[in-house]
Every structure is written in C-alpha cells, then in structure tokens.
Amino acid sequence: MRQNALPLGGRSAQIQRNKGEARLVWSLQGFGSEVRAMERIDVFREALRTRVCGICFDRNDDGTCGLAEGRVCALEGHLPEIVKAVESVHSFDLTPYVEGIRAQVCPSCNQDESGRCAFRENFDCSVDNFLLLVVDTIEEVKRKESLGSLG
Ligand code: SF4
Numbered sequence: 001m002r003q004n005a006l007p008l009g010g011r012s013a014q015i016q017r018n019k020g021e022a023r024l025v026w027s028l029q030g031f032g033s034e035v036r037a038m039e040r041i042d043v044f045r046e047a048l049r050t051r052v053c054g055i056c057f058d059r060n061d062d063g064t065c066g067l068a069e070g071r072v073c074a075l076e077g078h079l080p081e082i083v084k085a086v087e088s089v090h091s092f093d094l095t096p097y098v099e100g101i102r103a104q105v106c107p108s109c110n111q112d113e114s115g116r117c118a119f120r121e122n123f124d125c126s127v128d129n130f131l132l133l134v135v136d137t138i139e140e141v142k143r144k145e146s147l148g149s150l151g
Pocket residue numbers: 049052053056057058059060064065066067073074075076126
C-alpha cells in the first residue's frame with residue numbers, strides 16, 4: 001500500500017492506494033496515539049459542517065443542527081447523492097449544479113411529483129440556499145484529494 005500525506009490545517013490526510021483503489025483517510029492528531037480514520041464521505045461531511053453549518057441560521061450555538069425534531073437536513077440525509085450530483089458537473093456556472101441537485105437529489109428528498117418542494121419555496125433548504133458554498137466545499141475537498149494523488 002502506498003500513502004501520500006496532505007497537510008490540511010491541524011490535521012493530516014493521506015491518500016491510501018491499495019489494488020488500484022484510492023481512499024482519502026484523515027488522521028486526527030492531538031489525542032495521544034489515537035488515530036481516527038474517516039471514509040471519504042465523512043471528509044465531505046466534516047468540511048460541509050464547518051463551512052455550511054457554520055453560517056446556517058438553523059445552527060445551534062453549540063454547533064449542533066437546530067432543525068425541528070424529526071427533520072433531517074438534506075446535507076445529512078442525502079449527502080452521498082449530493083456529492084455524486086456535484087461531482088457529475090464541471091462548470092463555472094451554478095445552473096448545472098442546481099439542475100443536478102434537482103434531478104439527482106430532490107426526487108428522493110422532499111420534492112413532490114410535480115417537482116415542488118415546500119422547503120425550497122420557503123427558503124428553508126440549506127442545500128438550495130447555500131448551493132454555491134456546498135459546491136465550493138465539495139470541490140475544495142476534491143482539489144485536496146487530487147493534490148495528494150499527484151504527490
Ligand atoms: S440545517 Fe443543515 S446546514 Fe443548517 S445546521 Fe442543520 S445540518 Fe447544518
């Protein structure tokens with residue numbers, strides 16, 4: 001197995017390659033010898049929590065999500081689809097990303113058969129409200145992944 005280190009803030013990340021498979025693994029330091037590995041999707045989740053939840057009106061002061069009990073933010077409930085939709089687009093224009101989310105995420109989220117979503121219409125969907133930041137955050141993680149794979 002080959003590893004490349006990525007210097008990312010107070011953490012370090014490594015691209016591990018095994019049998020042609022590349023996997024981004026985070027090592028969180030500062031806990032003695034404890035090392036916690038995260039799956040790739042968790043790297044996106046962590047970055048989105050920092051950047052998107054960090055400015056979200058629904059965030060509690062303690063950093064937890066303050067949505068009403070029983071409601072799950074699309075960022076949490078549909079993250080794999082969101083990442084996949086964003087990864088399928090390469091554009092400087094936000095419109096294809098909007099279309100990708102509407103086509104690949106919303107139908108399995110709260111959108112009804114007529115294509116309407118009450119949360120979106122009430123500006124109450126963080127993915128829709130902060131889509132530019134969501135896209136930028138996912139692209140930033142991918143850039144760091146790519147830099148690591150070049151090293
Ligand atoms: S609503 Fe979504 S973006 Fe806002 S704090 Fe909760 S999980 Fe984060």
